Structures are given as structure tokens and as C-alpha cells.
Amino acid sequence: TQLLEQSPQxxxxxxxxxxxxxCNSSSVFSSLQWYRQEPGEGPVLLVTVVTGGEVKKLKRxxxxxxxxxxxxxxxxxxxxxxxxxxxxxxxxxxxxxxGKLTFGQGTILTVHP
Amino acid sequence: GAGVSQSPRYKxxxxxQDVALRCDPISGHVSLFWYQQALGQGPEFLTYxxxxxxxxxxxxxxxxxxxxxxxxxxxxxxxxxTQQEDSAVYLCASSRTQGSSGANVLTFGAGSRLTVL
Numbered sequence: 610t611q612l613l614e615q616s617p618q619x620x621x622x623x624x625x626x627x628x629x630x631x632c633n634s635s636s637v638f639s640s641l642q643w644y645r646q647e648p649g650e651g652p653v654l655l656v657t658v659v660t661g662g663e664v665k666k667l668k669r670x671x672x673x674x675x676x677x678x679x680x681x682x683x684x685x686x687x688x689x690x691x692x693x694x695x696x697x698x699x700x701x702x703x704x705x706x707x708g709k710l711t712f713g714q715g716t717i718l719t720v721h722p
Numbered sequence: 723g724a725g726v727s728q729s730p731r732y733k734x735x736x737x738x739q740d741v742a743l744r745c746d747p748i749s750g751h752v753s754l755f756w757y758q759q760a761l762g763q764g765p766e767f768l769t770y771x772x773x774x775x776x777x778x779x780x781x782x783x784x785x786x787x788x789x790x791x792x793x794x795x796x797x798x799x800x801x802x803x804t805q806q807e808d809s810a811v812y813l814c815a816s817s818r819t820q821g822s823s824g825a826n827v828l829t830f831g832a833g834s835r836l837t838v839l
Contacts, residue, residue, distance in 0.1 A: 615764075651726070651813055651830030652765070697764050707753060707772060708817070708826045712764035 612636060613700055613713035621719045622688055630683045630716045632698035639703045641674055641681045642710070646695040655683075688720045724748075726831035728814050734837045735804045743799045743834045747816030754797050755828065756789055757813040765813055771797060772820050783808075804838045811835045 614633045622628055632641070640659045644652035656665050658674035658681060665672045671684040681698055695717050699710040727746040735741050747754050752773055757765035758781075767781040773794035782789070786804075791797040801808055811833040817826050 613764075650832050651815070653830070654827060657827075695762070699764075707770055707777065707820045709767060709770060709778065710755075710828065711767065712757075715762065715764045717762060 612711050613698055615696075615698060615713035615716050617716060618714065619717050619719075621721070624689055624720055624722050625687055626720075628685050628688055628718070630696055630698075630718075631680070632682065632713050633680045634700065635679065636700075636702060637678050638700035639678070641678070641698060641700045643672055643681070643683055644697040644699060646697060646715075652697055685718075688718075690720045690722050693718055693720050726814055726816055726829050728812075728831035728834050730834060731832065732835050732837075734839065736839055737805060738803050740800065740802045741804055741836060743801075743812050743836070745797045745799070745814030745816075745831060747795065747797070747814070748818075748829060749795075751816035751818050751829075753817040753820045753826075753828075754791060755815045756797070756799050757815065758783075759811045759813055759833070761810075768799070768812075801836070804836075806838050809836055809838045 616631050642657045643655045646652040656672045661676045661678045663674045669686045673682045695715045697712050697715045699712045701708050729744045754771040756768040758768055759765040769789045770778040771791040774791050786802045788800045813830055813833045815828040815830045817828050819826050
């Protein structure tokens with residue numbers, strides 16, 4: 610059973626379209642992070658959200674943390690081919706002192722020119 | 723170095739062989755994590771070190787998996803008697819602190835891709 614469920618699992622869109630990726634859980638997280646991973650590379654951190662209801666923007670990317678800190682979304686406006694990659698959400702729960710991350714299964718995004 | 727370095731980048735092993743995967747974290751980073759990532763999936767936690775102490779090995783799939791970090795810097799993940807289901811990318815990540823705050827940023831290496839034939 611996946612602690613963090615991401616949807617959709619695959620997304621194939623045309624350049625210029627908007628998209629939203631969802632990350633849902635029945636558990637509460639103290640913080641949630643979004644990563645982007647390209648083939649042959651490790652995940653690279655995009656953003657960390659900590660407060661319920663928090664919204665953060667990174668150029669064309671908007672990240673939101675749910676009020677109850679159980680879910681999050683990533684919205685991309687006017688997608689570009691360079692946005693292609695595997696998007697991962699990852700959460701930290703309060704049970705460990707060292708910040709163990711639990712990842713979702715990922716969303717593979719392909720943006721066609 | 724500037725980033726987390728992992729070697730080898732690619733390893734092909736015959737079923738039953740032992741393999742060793744190396745991780746060089748960022749200098750001075752206290753925390754070190756190992757994750758296993760199947761193709762097209764999210765990473766799954768294997769084990770955690772704080773300096774040389776292995777504080778959590780709850781994610782290791784079996785007793786064939788063993789990790790060490792004897793001097794609190796370089797870490798090695800060893801898999802004995804490899805099986806086909808061990809085929810995956812093994813990611814190492816390090817962070818400067820050991821805290822659980824959102825500000826504790828993990829830096830990942832590029833991973834070691836293991837293929838067991």
C-alpha cells in the first residue's frame with residue numbers, strides 16, 4: 610500500500626497546455642516536497658511546503674499544500690518540452706527525528722513540441 | 723566534492739553474485755540515506771546513517787542487503803547472492819543536518835543502476 614498516491618501516473622500533453630499533478634494521503638505530514646527527476650539522474654528538489662494551505666510559486670510552477678497537510682498539488686502553466694521528466698512528491702512524518710522521506714510513485718510527464 | 727558521487731553508475735551481475743555500491747556524500751554532511759528505485763517508480767527507503775551510526779535499516783528487503791559507513795563519510799551498500807528482483811537504481815542522498823524540519827534538504831546522487839541477469 611502506497612502511503613502517498615500520485616495521479617495521474619502518466620501525462621502526455623502538447624506544449625503550451627496546463628496540467629495538475631496530485632499527491633494524496635490519509636496520513637498527515639509535517640512537510641511535503643516536490644522533486645523532478647530526469648533519466649539517469651537523481652531527484653532534484655523543487656520546493657518544500659510546511660504549513661497547511663501554503664501556496665508557493667516557482668516561475669510557471671505552483672505548489673499547494675492541503676489545509677490538513679495530507680495532500681498536495683503541482684500545477685504547471687504553459688508547459689514546455691523542458692518540463693518533461695518524472696515528478697515526485699515526498700513527505701516527512703513526525704515519527705522520526707532525522708527526516709525520513711516517503712515518496713509517491715511518481716508522475717511521468719511528457720511535453721510534446 | 724560539490725555533489726553526491728555514486729559508483730559504479732552501471733553494474734550488471736549474474737544471479738548469485740555479490741555486488742558493492744559506493745556513495746561519496748557531500749563533505750561534512752551528517753545524514754546519509756540509501757533508496758531503491760524501480761523503473762518509473764518513486765524511490766523507496768532502505769536505510770539511514772547519522773555519521774557512522776546506522777539508525778534505521780527498516781527498509782532493507784532482506785538479510786542479503788547490508789550497508790555500512792565506518793568513518794562517517796563514504797558508505798557502501800552490499801547485496802549478497804543477488805536475485806533478479808534486486809534489479810533497480812540505488813540512490814544515495816546526504817544532508818548537512820539530521821533534523822526533520824522542512825529546511826533539511828537532501829541532495830541525491832545520480833544512482834547506481836543494477837541489472838541482475
